[in-house]
Amino acid sequence: MSAGGFGRANLPYGIFRRAGEAPRVGVRFGDGVLDLAALAADGLLDDPGGTFAQPALNAFMARGPEAWAATRDRLGRLVSGVDAEPELIALADVELLLPFAVADYVDFWSSIHHAANSGRIFRPGAEPLPPNWRHMPIGYHGRSATVVAGGTPVRRPRGQSRPDRDAPPVFGPSAKLDVELELGFVIGTPSTIGEPVPVDGAAAHVFGVVLLNDWSARDIQAFESQPLGPFLGKSFATSISPWVTPMAALAPFRAAPLAPQEPAPPEYLREEPWALDVALEIELNGETIARTNARQLYWSVAQQIAHLTVNGASLRTGDLLGSGTISGPERAERGSLLELSWNGAEPLALAAGGERTFLEDGDEVVLRGIAGDGDAAVALGDVRGRVLEA
Amino acid sequence: MSAGGFGRANLPYGIFRRAGEAPRVGVRFGDGVLDLAALAADGLLDDPGGTFAQPALNAFMARGPEAWAATRDRLGRLVSGVDAEPELIALADVELLLPFAVADYVDFWSSIHHAANSGRIFRPGAEPLPPNWRHMPIGYHGRSATVVAGGTPVRRPRGQSRPDRDAPPVFGPSAKLDVELELGFVIGTPSTIGEPVPVDGAAAHVFGVVLLNDWSARDIQAFESQPLGPFLGKSFATSISPWVTPMAALAPFRAAPLAPQEPAPPEYLREEPWALDVALEIELNGETIARTNARQLYWSVAQQIAHLTVNGASLRTGDLLGSGTISGPERAERGSLLELSWNGAEPLALAAGGERTFLEDGDEVVLRGIAGDGDAAVALGDVRGRVLEA
Secondary structure, three states, rough: OOOOOOOOOOOOOEEEEEOEEEOOOEEEOOOOOEEEHHHHHHHOOOOOHHHHHOOHHHHHOOHHHHHHHHHHHHHHHHHHHOOOOOOOOHHHHHHOOOOOOOOOOOOOOEEHHHHHHHHHHOOOOOOOOOOOOOOOOOOEOHHHHEEEEOOOOOOOOEEEEOOOOOOOOOOEOOOOEEEEEEEEEEEEEOOOOOOOOOOOHHHHEEEEEEEEEEOEEEEHHHOOOOOOOOOOOHOOEEEEEOOEEEEHHHHHHHEOOOOOOOOOHHHHHHOOOOEOOOEEEEEOOOEEEEEEEEEEEEEOHHHHHHHOOOOOOOOOOOOEEOOOOOOOOOHOOOEEEHHHHOOOOOOOOOOOOOOOOOOOOEEEEEEEEEEEEEHHEEEEEEEEEEEEEE | OOOOOOOOOOOOEEEEOOOOHHHHHHHEEOOEEEHHHHHHOOOOOOOOOOOHOOOOOOHHHHHHHHHHHHHHHHHHHHHOOOOOOOOOHHHHHEEOOOOOOOOOEEEEOOHHHHHHHHHHHHOOOOOOOOOOOOOOOEEEOOOOOHHHEEOOEEOOEEEEEEEOOOOOEEEOOOOEEEEEEEEEEEEEOOOOOOOOOOOOHHEEEEEEEEEEEEOOEEHHHHHHHOOOOOOOOOOOOOOOOOOOEEEHHHHHEEEEOOOOOOOOOOOHOOOOEEEEOEEEEEEEEEEEEEEEHHEEEEEOOOHHHHHHHOOOOOOOOOOOOOOOOOOOHHHHHOOOHHOOOOOOOEEEEOOOOOEEEOOOHHHHHHHEEEEHHHHHHHEEEEEEEEOOOO
């Protein structure tokens, strides 16, 4: 996968800090960072309210699509050197922080191959997809407090599991620590409680996209999840890209989803089907162990938003919507070790020698994503995380 | 149930607004409100950082147990007229707002009779409690954005359900809108990610207690919940008391839980069992339809916190922990219409005539709670809500 993708076509937003200075909004360009607070102070960027001097993107995101478009247009001119030659701070000289304060975090389950693999693994012999799956984008709320920026190490969680179904549960470090390769959509503009967001207007609420690693402790999750769903098996950490790629940068990569929606969804979810053509991969200790594409998502983020709000629930600036693990039909396209090793039954042979069922202490995982190629390429920010012992 | 309970023994905190004025922190005393921002401005209350002039309790809660105790002590002296005669604003002249900004909202399932009733209703013939129930306080994350102050009307949600298992799902207004009678515990001081909170130190993080109505659309919930748990069936609204009763006010009402913990929970959940002796009731259109007690909770809030953080997840100021529906063993002690009407099979006869299975448009529900009696009584703030048509 190309090291590029951070040219003028991308211009993702993040929060950075130089030693001894306050965190503020930056935009990545190549291997450098534009200091938006400084550009605004110099009169080179319009910034009513001082949103670029904040330690989170929320205030800027809340300004809405017109402000996003005007800023992006202005930044495009700046990096082209049309009006001025903006100073770039070397990426190596900054610390990247969590880019926005997470309001509600919802994790969906929108890749049909991932959902079907889960069914085959946990309910062998039964219909792989649950009866609701093709009628609505199934999801659940996750823990906002533990969403962290890529680069943050992740400690193996402890918890209760029941490896032997005929014996009492045991407490200890998770023996089935996993990754999940997802996209995360970041809500920019809020909606009103009691007023569902129509599917046609839903994408306009989305500010941008990150990669998301929904770290999962499969053994803890398996014992706790009936009947109220995942809780401690997921809540210890969720890592996202420190860079938020604007939806505008990904607009050229809208494409048909790879799986048709059959049966047609109910009226409130009906739209021209679309996905994003973003190539994705999981790297484990430097070796690519899975390659897939975001076109494997069956439900679009617009449908997720229309569903989330159809009961009157509201969106807030800073809501994070995970796509769910993205898997394709082939083994090498599976977005989790649960699927890659078939819950441990088929260990994954590593090129470097040895094998993996689930993550070991010291393992480093990197999620990567890129749309297009050459100068038009748009990369999502890497999500890196090393596993620390419990 | 006594109309009292708001004397010196209680002194609950809330956020109030008089017409044309900014929202700020108030304390209820009888039928009046003490304006804490005014008291601080007059030098009668210590308030470093101006936390009482804020539109949410979070800044005050973050100051921690010493500040809570000092403020409570000072307020107790003030309302006794020892040092001065503080002005009270009539309750009728103020608007009560959501008392704090909700960080993460977790809803537990900690009443054994409620959990067992759910099992008997939805999995008849099977063991009523799932295998994990007696080993850990089961819970899931809910939607923070839609937590509202009591008094806010609640619109009947629309969504997908499948009333006929052999037919496709249908979309429309929920036909099984329900209430859930719960306590809500409000986290005052945060914990650190990666550092579990020991059960013995857990209660010290709790600032106070509210009543909580976890409105539920049973038909939507039933179709969506497998395998990831409740989502739109719960996320449209959660109502809490506008008054947060300090944990200190409830300390005299600690009592043994009514059900013993068998088997003994794992080490990280082990403590001297305790609950709060708070009498609770659900009123429907002025008629009491259920009476129960918070001693019916099997798991304590300290155990819930120890469990929530044992995997390294952190608490934040403003986290809200719902207890789960509180039910006793008798029919009249059930904390939801799901249980009171046995999922519609046994309609509840109303004294005013007619009957109910689930809520009808225009119904008004009030949750009430009180500990002790006479001058020593401590009431939780009522949670009132009227159902609006979809």
